Amino acid sequence: MHIAAYKAVPGGLLPLLHAIQDDIGYIPEDSYPSIGKAWNLSVAEVHGVVSFYHHFRTQPPGKHILHICRAESCQAMGSEYLEIHAKSKLGIDYHETSLSGNITLEPIYCLGNCALSPAVMLDEKVYGRVSRTRLDELIAVAEAAE
Amino acid sequence: MTIRIYVPRDSSALSMGADEVATKIIVEAARRAISVDVVRNGSRGMFWLEPLVEVVTDKGRVAYGPVTPSDVVSLFDSDFLNGGQHALCHGLTDELHWLKNQERLTFARVGITDPVSLDDYLAHEGYRGLRRALSLAPAAIVQEVTESGLRGRGGAAFPTGIKWKTVFDCQADQKYIVCNADEGDSGTYSDRMIMEGDPFVLIEGMTIAGIAVGATRGYIYLRSEYPDALAILNEAIASAYAQQYLGDNILGNGHRFHLEVRRAAGAYICGEETSLLESLEGKRGQVRFKPPLPAIEGLFGKPTVVNNVVSLATVPIILDKGAEFYKNFGMGRSRGTLPFQLAGNIKQGGLVEKAFGLTLRQLLYDYGGGSASGRPIKAVQVGGPLGAYLPESQFDTPLDYEKFSEIWAVLGHGGVVAFDDTVDMAKMARYAFEFCAVESCGKCTPCRIGSTRGVEVMDKIMGGSDCEKNITLVRDLSDTLLNGSLCALGGMTPYPVLSAINHFPEDFGIRRPGAMEEEQAELEKVDISY
Numbered sequence: 001m002h003i004a005a006y007k008a009v010p011g012g013l014l015p016l017l018h019a020i021q022d023d024i025g026y027i028p029e030d031s032y033p034s035i036g037k038a039w040n041l042s043v044a045e046v047h048g049v050v051s052f053y054h055h056f057r058t059q060p061p062g063k064h065i066l067h068i069c070r071a072e073s074c075q076a077m078g079s080e081y082l083e084i085h086a087k088s089k090l091g092i093d094y095h096e097t098s099l100s101g102n103i104t105l106e107p108i109y110c111l112g113n114c115a116l117s118p119a120v121m122l123d124e125k126v127y128g129r130v131s132r133t134r135l136d137e138l139i140a141v142a143e144a145a146e
Numbered sequence: 147m148t149i150r151i152y153v154p155r156d157s158s159a160l161s162m163g164a165d166e167v168a169t170k171i172i173v174e175a176a177r178r179a180i181s182v183d184v185v186r187n188g189s190r191g192m193f194w195l196e197p198l199v200e201v202v203t204d205k206g207r208v209a210y211g212p213v214t215p216s217d218v219v220s221l222f223d224s225d226f227l228n229g230g231q232h233a234l235c236h237g238l239t240d241e242l243h244w245l246k247n248q249e250r251l252t253f254a255r256v257g258i259t260d261p262v263s264l265d266d267y268l269a270h271e272g273y274r275g276l277r278r279a280l281s282l283a284p285a286a287i288v289q290e291v292t293e294s295g296l297r298g299r300g301g302a303a304f305p306t307g308i309k310w311k312t313v314f315d316c317q318a319d320q321k322y323i324v325c326n327a328d329e330g331d332s333g334t335y336s337d338r339m340i341m342e343g344d345p346f347v348l349i350e351g352m353t354i355a356g357i358a359v360g361a362t363r364g365y366i367y368l369r370s371e372y373p374d375a376l377a378i379l380n381e382a383i384a385s386a387y388a389q390q391y392l393g394d395n396i397l398g399n400g401h402r403f404h405l406e407v408r409r410a411a412g413a414y415i416c417g418e419e420t421s422l423l424e425s426l427e428g429k430r431g432q433v434r435f436k437p438p439l440p441a442i443e444g445l446f447g448k449p450t451v452v453n454n455v456v457s458l459a460t461v462p463i464i465l466d467k468g469a470e471f472y473k474n475f476g477m478g479r480s481r482g483t484l485p486f487q488l489a490g491n492i493k494q495g496g497l498v499e500k501a502f503g504l505t506l507r508q509l510l511y512d513y514g515g516g517s518a519s520g521r522p523i524k525a526v527q528v529g530g531p532l533g534a535y536l537p538e539s540q541f542d543t544p545l546d547y548e549k550f551s552e553i554w555a556v557l558g559h560g561g562v563v564a565f566d567d568t569v570d571m572a573k574m575a576r577y578a579f580e581f582c583a584v585e586s587c588g589k590c591t592p593c594r595i596g597s598t599r600g601v602e603v604m605d606k607i608m609g610g611s612d613c614e615k616n617i618t619l620v621r622d623l624s625d626t627l628l629n630g631s632l633c634a635l636g637g638m639t640p641y642p643v644l645s646a647i648n649h650f651p652e653d654f655g656i657r658r659p660g661a662m663e664e665e666q667a668e669l670e671k672v673d674i675s676y
Contacts, residue, residue, distance in 0.1 A: 114334065
């Protein structure tokens with residue numbers, strides 16, 4: 001369905017991948033052959049594009065995605081402690097999903113909220129000056145929400 | 147009488163609860179049967195005061211901040227709608243020390259207007275640059291930009307007018323204007339503030355660029371980490387189309403310019419212009435060899451202007467007020483202003499647009515108020531993750547492209563990240579290599595392999611093994627990266643690494659050069675003739 005919409009768009013492969021991920025949360029690998037056919041690319045080439053970009057995922061994420069900023073500005077304000085805290089609280093490492101299936105943890109390199117470091121992003125909402133207590137609240141909300 | 151209140155919709159303000167504050171104000175006003183008009187503006191750039199609520203009074207806009215939803219009732223009780231006194235009141239916004247001495251040219255409207263209102267934009271001198279451009283020959287527009295001395299604000303500082311001239315001189319059936327909005331540098335957010343706070347100025351700048359070089363299509367390559375900017379840009383672009391500021395016949399003048407936003411996908415390297423073009427074409431964002439220059443063979447092989455958001459957003463004021471006006475700001479070969487962005491461990495973080503030439507110390511202390519933690523500032527990284535770390539002894543360097551390159555540092559995109567004395571510079575050097583390894587496009591070996599080797603050697607140094615010997619290895623590796631990489635990612639990773647080693651050797655378990663001689667001299671002073 002999405003393929004038809006973007007096939008004629010110049011450089012339309014990235015917009016297509018965004019549309020698929022926006023729609024179902026990830027880009028299933030079994031979609032590569034049909035994408036490849038439409039763009040005249042091999043399956044390996046489609047995989048090459050998808051895997052190049054940090055934003056694209058090939059496995060379904062948890063219900064919510066928690067991004068913790070790892071860039072310098074946030075490091076200067078103790079983001080390292082937030083990373084450690086989130087990992088131990090959720091019992092997972094980066095790129096993993098909590099046992100409940102509710103939260104996927106991802107690193108991110110700058111949210112452009114550097115004057116209010118440290119910053120995290122829960123789904124598409126950014127939070128500034130995040131303390132460990134605030135992070136606990138966000139995690140609790142995400143765990144509770146459907 | 148309806149009272150106008152401004153509550154920013156800038157994503158940094160939102161990160162501190164601006165939406166909740168706006169809602170609470172509307173609810174509380176309704177409860178008290180007071181008529182208010184809440185306008186969602188961009189940010190004034192004083193982020194430690196966000197959410198900064200402004201009330202329009204007879205005397206001007208009065209600032210209150212940082213406001214939380216629980217402050218709203220007490221603000222109403224204190225008659226803030228008439229500029230009443232309150233613990234959070236800062237008086238008239240325009241009189242605040244932070245804003246009063248800035249030279250806001252590119253950011254003239256940011257935080258003042260409603261970003262998605264074309265009427266508001268027009269009421270605040272918007273589209274005057276385009277109107278003047280339409281009265282000029284395309285070559286004269288290029289000439290004006292060249293004479294202004296504007297250099298690429300993305301970091302490379304290449305003269306914008308010369309780039310435009312190259313594209314102007316090319317004969318082609320299609321040319322493109324590409325805006326690099328993949329603002330990935332840590333400590334920078336000026337592009338985001340423009341896109342969220344005054345999107346029309348970017349649209350206007352791109353339209354002028356299109357008319358100047360003969361390009362009829364433009365793309366804004368926007369990082370995926372900025373969803374709010376995406377929504378605001380799309381809304382503004384739709385208004386511009388509706389009012390004939392974009393389309394097949396701009397303002398009835400026969401010029402055509404079409405513009406769309408394309409989302410990036412979280413790869414830092416795509417801020418490099420050739421990698422960005424690959425990505426726009428729907429490919430892996432791998433760096434291209436140069437030549438050919440993108441100005442000659444760029445997007446889809448066609449002549450392409452690739453400029454940063456701030457560069458393009460500065461074009462309208464240059465066209466409106468003239469090259470001479472803009473050129474009169476700044477020093478040396480750095481003309482005009484740069485929006486500096488204060489970040490990291492800083493008490494008052496935010497945006498300071500000033501002419502080139504002020505010092506880092508003025509920025510850090512006069513504006514920033516020192517560190518957030520109250521501890522001494524030990525190091526400052528200027529120009530993003532590929533910028534050098536500067537020690538206190540270099541804080542008096544004027545912020546100017548050439549003065550910075552004399553001390554082997556860069557201004558880059560104007561990001562200034564402060565670290566207090568708890569920072570371990572060896573850790574930061576390791577991180578620089580790690581970041582390069584994560585973000586390398588993989589095309590050239592020094593960057594792809596060298597970054598990982600760098601992490602490994604730094605691990606040895608941090609473990610205390612053979613520090614002197616391993617530092618020699620890091621220096622040698624850095625030399626390879628500096629001279630052998632295809633683009634600035636590998637080529638500049640040595641800046642943070644070597645500056646950290648050179649200025650803070652103690653953190654690497656090695657002595658400062660000359661330290662041994664100094665210790666010897668100290669020892670010789672001690673009286674041992676007992």
